[in-house]
Amino acid sequence: MAFSLKEWVFTTDHKRIGVLYLIGALAAFAVAGIMAMLMRIELHSPGPDLTSNPNDYNVWLYFHGAAMILGFQIPALLGYLANYCVPLMIGARDVAFPRLNAFSVWLFFGGIVMALLTFVVPDPPDIMWTGYPPYSIKTAGNTAFYTFTVLLIGFSSILGGINFLTTVVYLRAPGLGWNQLNIFVWSIVAAFVIQLIFVPVLGVAVTMLSLDKYLGTHFFNPANGGDVLIYQNLFWFYSHPAVYVILLPFIGITFDIIATFARNRVFNYKAAVYGGIGGVLLLSGEVWVHHLYTAGMPDWLRLGQMVSTLLISVPVGLLMISLLGTLYRGSISFRTPNLYALAVNFTFLIGGLTGIPLAMAPLDLNLSDTYFIPGHFHYVMAVSGTFAIFGAIYYLFPKMTGRMYSEVLGWTGFILTFIGINLVFFPMMIAGLYGMPRRYFDYEQFPQVAGLQLFMSLGSVVILLGAIVILWSWIHGLLKGAKAPDNPWGSKSLEWTTQSPPPPGNWVEVPKLSPDWGPYAYGK
Amino acid sequence: MLRRFWWLLCLWCAPLQAAEPSDPARGWDRLWHEYLIDVGIIFVVFAALGAYFMLRYRRRLPDEVGDGPKLTPLACVAWAVIPAFVFIADDFYLAARSWQLWNVYRDVPADRLEVKLESAAWRWDFTYPNGVQVTNELRVPAGKPVMLRMTSADYVHSFYLPDFRVKEDSMPGRVTYLWFYPRNPGEYLATCAEFCGMMHSKMTGKVIAMPPGDFAAWYAEEEKKLAEAKAKKPGG
Numbered sequence: 001m002a003f004s005l006k007e008w009v010f011t012t013d014h015k016r017i018g019v020l021y022l023i024g025a026l027a028a029f030a031v032a033g034i035m036a037m038l039m040r041i042e043l044h045s046p047g048p049d050l051t052s053n054p055n056d057y058n059v060w061l062y063f064h065g066a067a068m069i070l071g072f073q074i075p076a077l078l079g080y081l082a083n084y085c086v087p088l089m090i091g092a093r094d095v096a097f098p099r100l101n102a103f104s105v106w107l108f109f110g111g112i113v114m115a116l117l118t119f120v121v122p123d124p125p126d127i128m129w130t131g132y133p134p135y136s137i138k139t140a141g142n143t144a145f146y147t148f149t150v151l152l153i154g155f156s157s158i159l160g161g162i163n164f165l166t167t168v169v170y171l172r173a174p175g176l177g178w179n180q181l182n183i184f185v186w187s188i189v190a191a192f193v194i195q196l197i198f199v200p201v202l203g204v205a206v207t208m209l210s211l212d213k214y215l216g217t218h219f220f221n222p223a224n225g226g227d228v229l230i231y232q233n234l235f236w237f238y239s240h241p242a243v244y245v246i247l248l249p250f251i252g253i254t255f256d257i258i259a260t261f262a263r264n265r266v267f268n269y270k271a272a273v274y275g276g277i278g279g280v281l282l283l284s285g286e287v288w289v290h291h292l293y294t295a296g297m298p299d300w301l302r303l304g305q306m307v308s309t310l311l312i313s314v315p316v317g318l319l320m321i322s323l324l325g326t327l328y329r330g331s332i333s334f335r336t337p338n339l340y341a342l343a344v345n346f347t348f349l350i351g352g353l354t355g356i357p358l359a360m361a362p363l364d365l366n367l368s369d370t371y372f373i374p375g376h377f378h379y380v381m382a383v384s385g386t387f388a389i390f391g392a393i394y395y396l397f398p399k400m401t402g403r404m405y406s407e408v409l410g411w412t413g414f415i416l417t418f419i420g421i422n423l424v425f426f427p428m429m430i431a432g433l434y435g436m437p438r439r440y441f442d443y444e445q446f447p448q449v450a451g452l453q454l455f456m457s458l459g460s461v462v463i464l465l466g467a468i469v470i471l472w473s474w475i476h477g478l479l480k481g482a483k484a485p486d487n488p489w490g491s492k493s494l495e496w497t498t499q500s501p502p503p504p505g506n507w508v509e510v511p512k513l514s515p516d517w518g519p520y521a522y523g524k
Numbered sequence: 525m526l527r528r529f530w531w532l533l534c535l536w537c538a539p540l541q542a543a544e545p546s547d548p549a550r551g552w553d554r555l556w557h558e559y560l561i562d563v564g565i566i567f568v569v570f571a572a573l574g575a576y577f578m579l580r581y582r583r584r585l586p587d588e589v590g591d592g593p594k595l596t597p598l599a600c601v602a603w604a605v606i607p608a609f610v611f612i613a614d615d616f617y618l619a620a621r622s623w624q625l626w627n628v629y630r631d632v633p634a635d636r637l638e639v640k641l642e643s644a645a646w647r648w649d650f651t652y653p654n655g656v657q658v659t660n661e662l663r664v665p666a667g668k669p670v671m672l673r674m675t676s677a678d679y680v681h682s683f684y685l686p687d688f689r690v691k692e693d694s695m696p697g698r699v700t701y702l703w704f705y706p707r708n709p710g711e712y713l714a715t716c717a718e719f720c721g722m723m724h725s726k727m728t729g730k731v732i733a734m735p736p737g738d739f740a741a742w743y744a745e746e747e748k749k750l751a752e753a754k755a756k757k758p759g760g
Contacts, residue, residue, distance in 0.1 A: 222697020264590030296700035330590035435686025440725035
């Protein structure tokens with residue numbers, strides 16, 4: 001099949017749109033990763049190193065955070081994986097609204113371009129991915145680029161939400177009941193419900209920011225009757241649920257990978273779906289105040305949401321039990337996708353447990369905005385999410401490309417990144433316990449963390465090497481990989497019943513499902 | 525095995541035997557210790573199970589298929605409800621302990637020194653009850669609780685004293701507070717914890733806890749200087 005640019009640009013095929021999302025997301029990941037390396041070089045010793053202008057550092061940090069969350073994780077999970085997997089997993093020929101789908105991927109690319117303009121304009125945004133006023137309104141940096149990046153990507157995600165909820169409700173293969181869905185499909189449904197409820201709130205918040213800055217309104221200016229905390233509340237009212245928008249799909253795909261490679265039924269499927277995913281969905285909107293423990297909110301609100309935040313451990317605990325239970329009496333094969341999925345269990349366990357003190361309001365009064373926070377959320381969201389995405393890319397590699405990746409390269413990349421992230425993010429939490437605040441260009445007042453900082457910078461080099469090996473393993477697999485069979489993993493899930501790569505329309509004939517069929521119906 | 529190492533367990537739990545602390549810093553250290561024990565147990569249980577399953581149930585033959593248990597409806601409910609209750613119990617325990625400590629953080633002792641703090645990019649301006657103003661260097665008497673009532677002239681900042689385990693944002697249009705208990709004389713770092721632009725990482729100050737006598741002398745001296753300056757000022 002000859003490559004035709006026109007076919008890719010004007011495509012409405014969900015698999016190609018998924019791949020386009022993947023390309024955009026990996027581009028964002030690469031640039032945001034370079035920013036991370038620049039920061040690690042800058043921070044390797046106290047005092048200015050790479051640049052003497054703290055604003056440069058602030059712009060790198062802004063881009064790293066905004067691009068990793070808005071440009072990489074959410075689009076990779078809700079754009080790439082949802083697009084590629086959901087129709088195949090539910091036996092649909094495409095999504096419900098293919099042209100709307102094409103529109104949303106190009107909106108997303110618009111958002112990526114808007115974000116990348118950070119490096120072109122003379123006054124790039126320097127407001128962190130949170131964009132708190134009054135700083136974001138008074139800064140000389142161009143806050144509008146932040147606003148419009150969020151609006152474009154958010155709008156794209158709302159369209160995706162409408163599309164995928166409709167798809168899962170109406171386009172399931174005949175006979176495919178709700179309790180036979182892959183857990184990943186369930187997690188996408190829940191994630192898009194969260195997006196549809198909460199993204200508009202973020203849209204409102206960032207729009208008010210630009211109105212305040214450029215059109216002279218006073219939403220956040222106390223001198224004119226506004227309030228600075230309104231923004232923080234609106235922002236976290238979306239942005240904490242956004243963490244679950246990332247969490248649910250990455251746990252969902254982890255379930256699918258582990259069940260496939262353990263060739264085992266998911267332990268207590270209904271508890272994982274209704275208790276785990278449903279519970280997170282239910283609690284997601286009642287926990288945002290834990291980001292404002294130090295912001296002088298009323299005590300009843302801080303303590304109330306301390307309890308609701310701690311209760312998140314219940315659904316998340318059920319998910320963890322189901323994940324571990326799926327290994328029980330399984331037949332576990334340690335192929336590269338499963339290495340990543342198993343590692344997610346480990347990083348997510350550490351990330352989850354280090355989240356508990358941040359839910360406990362008085363402990364958070366010390367830990368908030370220190371290095372403990374980035375250490376924690378890199379474990380729980382950044383690394384766990386990225387490992388799940390990388391695992392999923394390896395998992396779907398034969399299906400997407402029709403070729404196998406090299407297991408040796410896959411293992412090497414995994415081992416390097418797994419060691420690297422622990423070298424970087426565990427010391428980060430220790431530096432937080434020393435009191436080192438985050439978002440510091442320089443840390444001369446904290447000589448006791450200088451050794452840790454150097455250690456983290458060296459660790460980041462290990463991650464970089466791992467990332468290069470991973471990228472190489474994909475390019476190598478794409479160009480030189482052996483031809484992949486239709487179902488290399490022996491999975492029961494529907495996406496493996498078609499050819500590799502699937503033809504337009506996915507199946508010549510959509511498979512007929514019996515009532516006792518299930519995506520995890522291994523064994524007796 | 526357990527009998528040989530019981531003393532390790534005692535050592536690990538020893539700080540919990542101390543009396544209930546009455547200031548944020550000590551309370552924080554104690555609750556942190558409890559937290560470490562709590563999650564340490566959870567971590568070991570989950571990690572050990574995961575490691576054991578990975579070893580025990582690794583694939584030995586290429587065509588092998590797992591045969592995980594198919595749960596009865598009762599077992600399904602039990603496997604959801606029992607763990608949920610265990611987690612909820614732990615959550616409520618941690619929440620109750622946090623609430624106790626929260627009250628320590630928020631209830632300021634009556635015999636306190638109350639100082640006003642106004643933050644601005646990138647400095648801390650303190651005003652004492654007698655009108656004396658200082659920037660970045662807060663002198664306080666050791667052995668007396670200190671309360672800061674805070675606001676901000678421009679951006680959101682956050683006044684953070686790592687040694688005293690306290691931090692609270694200061695922001696325009698609102699007044700927030702925190703208190704800390706400098707037991708011993710010494711110099712303690714104060715630093716900004718909320719991103720506030722270019723010099724965020726340089727927005728540092730000091731809390732200097734002085735012996736009470738020295739502080740009283742310094743305080744009276746500064747008050748006198750202030751009065752003299754006011755008297756000299758034309759029209760003042």
